[in-house]
Amino acid sequence: MKLQSIAIQEFKQFTGRLVIDDLQPGLNLFTGPNEAGKSTVAEAVRAVFLERYKASHLKDLLPWGKASGQPSVEVSFELDGAQCRLSKQFVTRQRCELKIGQAVFGEDEAEDKLAALLGFSRAARGPLKAENAGVPGLLWVQQGGTHEVRDSTGHAAQYLRDALSQLSGGSESAGEDALIAAVQRELRQLLTARTQKSTGPLAEAETTLAALIAERDELEQQRQQFDENITRLASQQQAYDDTQRKRPWELHEQKAVLAQQRADAAAELERSVQGLAQSLQVSEAELALSLQQEQGAAELEAAVARERQQLDAARANVAAAQTEHAQAASGVAQFEQASVDASRALELANAAVTAADLRSQIGFYRTESERLEAAIAAAGKANDALLEAAREAAAVEVDEAKLKRLAALNGELTVLRARTEAAMTRIEYRLNGALTVDGAPVTGEGVLRVDDEKLIGLGDLGELRVIPGVSDLSAQLSELASLEARHAQLLQALGVASLGEAEARYEQWKTLTAQQKSQAKILDVHAPQGIDALRAALASAAARLQASNDRLAGLPDVSAAAPLDAARRNAEIARDALEAARKVLAQAAEKRSTGIATAESLAAQLQRKEAQLSDEAYCRNRAQWQTKIVEQRVQVDALRRQREGRERELEAVRLDDPAAEAKRYRASAELARNEQHERQVRIAHLRSQLETIGASGLGERLAALDAQVEQATRRKDELSLRASALSLLDEVLVDERDAAVAQLRAPLTERLGHYLKRIFPQSTIALSDDLSPATLDRHGRADTLDALSFGTREQLGILTRLAYADLLKASGRPTLLMLDDAAVHTDAARRDAIKRALIDAATRHQILVFTCHPELWDDLGVRQRAIEDLKVAA
Structure with a gap:
């Protein structure tokens, strides 16, 4: 099956009519951003083939914002060499028509025919369910569903099995399946299917046996504990009697009393040592204070001798500093006069340079003023031409978007008028007498167009009632009236009488707009910032010219000025020399002031210390603390x-x-008492346990349980043997059945391998009973589909669908593949392999690919058709 065209009208976001024709028999690539309408096109194809036209749940197909719309889809396609056309209208005025060659099918008969041809089943009521989708549900991939191949394969499994049976000449369902099912039913009563764990009677037998063995082991443990408790009681009683006779805790208490007496004596001795330590600390502190006072007096005598020598040296330094200060002051006076002379010469040199600069500026401003005057004149001329072109263009301006809509409406009107004219009943008449049509007389000759029911009076002969034969003629006339109203509204909005007049005005407007742009460029060349900016620049240049003349007139006579570089160099030399002389003077002054202050400070300190040493009270105190030391x-x-x-x-x-x-002896006495008490408690507890167990009939209970365990063991062994036999029989039957099935599935396995090697070389894929992919075996490791990454499952979903399409094609069934954003999670390398697989499959099938990433699919070698362009063309 090859789609040739798709016409969608008032369907979801397509409020008008969208026609997609010239579909290629191989690859067809549709592109567009999100919400452009790609998925809507795919949904329209699914709806026209799969949905029941009378379904009441399809109100979501109504155009957005138009509750009274009539969603309809029409497709043309080729099937086994015959030209076919299918059209459906949903929600309101529901209809369905299928034409195959010359045969026409309508309503339910058409939908039954479609289900038989494409391989799906009609839903009894409500929306189409996944289990009814069959082959289209497998090959027509919805957005985000590429990786979900298992369920869609299961729903199409019967159609795939039929194709395999037709190709191999065998049948996948045979008597061995019934036998295997019977064996597995018996086996499942004893073992679970997936984990082979015990269930049913076998699990009950194992549970009963385990409970009896546990009960028997518990009684055995109780009997063993009973024997051990008898031995333990005798041992504990003997130890209690020996300890009670020796009474070791009394000896520990006597030793604790003696040790405590020695501890009290040691504490008294320690307090005595602490008292002596405190007295020694006080005496050492008093001695340290006296020694510190004597040391201070000795240090004061040494400081007096040292400071006498420092005072003599400071007075000598003051005399030398005064001499240096007088010499530095004389040098500063000489360098100040030299610096003043050099500064005057530098000012005259700078004035000469300024005069030269001003003469140069005066020449520049004169030239600039002349240039600006010429530019203002040229810009004014260009501006006048620009305004004139703008006025003329505004008078004939045409809205380009409205013009395009007018052209599109004009084409639609031409087609619709032709269709209406062809659909309308025409009566050509040439009358010798007079007739009446709906009561109005008609004579002569002419053409009568019957667009609705009309009554023709024939006089005495009677009357004719003419009813148009086309059922949707009124709808076409209504649509024609709507288009003509929109066409007239656009002509009025554009202010023209016809499309030709609008196009002529549009061409005139484009010519004037080009002239306007040309004059604007000329104006921009002469006045890039506007004529006012040129006039402002001219005024500024004139003002600067006048200012430069005024400054030049105010400069002194510079005929005797020295070169600027020489004058600047002489001024810098004089300034550096003066600065150096001032630094020397400042250093000499600072040195003199520092020397005087140092000498005065030393004299004052020496006077205070000498007075302190000669004080009589200080001398008496010093003699006292020397004796005290x-x-x-x-x-x-x-x-x-x-x-x-x-x-x-x-x-x-x-x-x-x-x-x-x-402390140790007291703790030992306490431990001995506690241990004897605990031993007494244990003896009483053991006697109580022995009395309780001895009265319970432990031996008789053990004998009865041994008999029950033996009987339960025989029951469990019988059921285990039956389960083993059934498992072996099931394994043999399944192996035989799988060998036959493998031969039957050879065509599908071969096609899967053909595509699989493009991405997963040296790998195989295992199929489940419903022919869906189960595991992928690579390099000896088998991974289930759920264990694979999302991108890998997406790639397997594309490749397996191509293989299924090959299988269906070989069995003579129609195939059409639709992939809506099918490789979103695929990397660049694997995407290239997917493209090669699609190009290969496109030699056998028609494939419609929808993507929102046109840049990733621009190397397929097929034309990309943008949905936005298709909507504009509509």
């Missing part, structure tokens, strides 16, 4: 020896740590 040293030595003796005594006492010994 000797006494304090004797006291410190005595306290240090006494403390060291007590510390040795304390260290000897601490060696055996009597406090820790007392």
